[in-house]
Amino acid sequence: MAVGKEIVETLRQTVDRDISLMHICGTHEAAIARHGIRSVLPERLKIVMGPGCPVCITPQGEIDAAVELAERGCIVATYGDLIRVPGSKGTLESSGGDVRIVQGVHKAVEIAEQTDREVVFISVGFETTAPTVAATLLAKPPENFSILSCHRLVPPAMKWLLAQGEGKIDGFLLPGHVCVVMGYQEYEQFPVPQVVAGFEAEDVLLGLLMLVRQVKEGRADVENAYPRAVSREGNVKAQHLMYEVFEACDVEWRGFPVIPQSGLTLREEFAGYDAQRKFDLVYKKVTKPSACICDRVLRGVAQPSDCALFGKVCTPRTPVGPCMVSHEGACKIWQTYHQRH
Structure with a gap:
């Protein structure tokens, strides 16, 4: 973890304003929570979750x-x-x-x-x-x-998120597994800082540092911090x-x-x-009836602990929303690793 400590120290020296970065991968959220990465980041650097759990976003x-x-x-x-x-x-x-x-x-x-x-x-x-x-x-x-x-x-969802502008997103940590298959050239259409990252603690930290540097320098590139598995094509x-x-x-x-x-x-x-x-199936539009805020968590405008049900009515044994069910769901991950902020 010596490399990780160096990256954390560099981040602390570099971040001098509020920066909000979004990842779009449940495995990234699990790595961030498991390694306690949020606890060592500068206070002004915020990582928010996007729609990175395929089970969770199934309507x-x-x-x-x-x-x-x-x-x-x-x-x-x-x-x-x-x-x-x-x-x-x-x-x-x-x-x-x-x-x-x-x-x-x-x-x-x-x-x-x-x-x-x-x-x-x-x-x-x-x-x-x-x-x-x-x-x-x-x-x-x-x-x-x-x-x-x-x-x-994934790219159409990113396009939608950027068009809505619900929350301030300064850059994206791109999903390593998806990019192994699809590469990252289709993300070059988005005029925001983006970095493809792997899933070890050092991978995530390096991706965050590369994003922070892009934000600070006013660049909007797609960079690859996971070259051992991902190529552009x-x-x-x-x-x-x-x-x-x-x-x-x-x-x-x-x-x-x-x-x-x-x-x-x-x-x-x-x-x-x-x-x-x-089987002539019709997908019916269902209006959310409960106090569950999974929809806002998936859009990156709320975190699990903002939900009144989190860890109380809604637990892995008694899930109310999909984010408490899947191993890639933010609520399940936060409950597992006792994240509260």
Whole structure:
């Protein structure tokens, strides 16, 4: 940690005004909380959370559609975090249906190969997980297999956040995992300081220092503090796979309105694997009924401890909102690492 201490000291000497930086990755938030990074930063340097948890930003309408599939007798397979995310009438866990936790889409296909029943994989994730799903569909799984595509794209959400200007954001710590796949050239459209960062404590601190220097120098570049894993062009083969199977579409995010071209839907030639079309599902807009402020946390204008429910009514055992469910959710992370400010 000698390098980390040097970076912290440099940050303390450099930050002489209020600077607010946003990350868009749940794994970054976990690293920041686990290593106590906020506690060693200069008081005038603030790190806020953005919509970096794909499970958290899945809207209630899509959760309700997944629950409906379970109630209609489908075998529903998905990642463990998602089964406890609340829809408007309950969760997949409480649906009473045949809901199975899998490690990935390939395991869901294995289930379909061993049964005549319809198997639906609830496919969530950013650009990180979509290429694997695309490769699976290109391999032509059984006809009784389909996916409910809940994938989201990061750059359109950043564009929306910058256009709204809800909170002062001086720069972005870009998501390392997403950039491994997509590279960072598509972020060059945004006229703000941006740095791709890894997930060790020193990675995060270096990313923050590079951002602070850009802010101080009046630059707005995209810099790479994670070159051991990320290149400007990314994994071109994975990108081609993804867009061979999926195309961008307008979609709602939980806590956000419909964001143009921010989701992924299956192309027409893969319609037979599209559970939304196969089962004629309608995503209904659900108005948030509770005092939960996950929507504001996801937009970076509030932190978990601002919520009256946090750690009281809403806990990992009794989650009210999605941010307390997922391991990449800010509220779950703050509760786990006893963060309060």
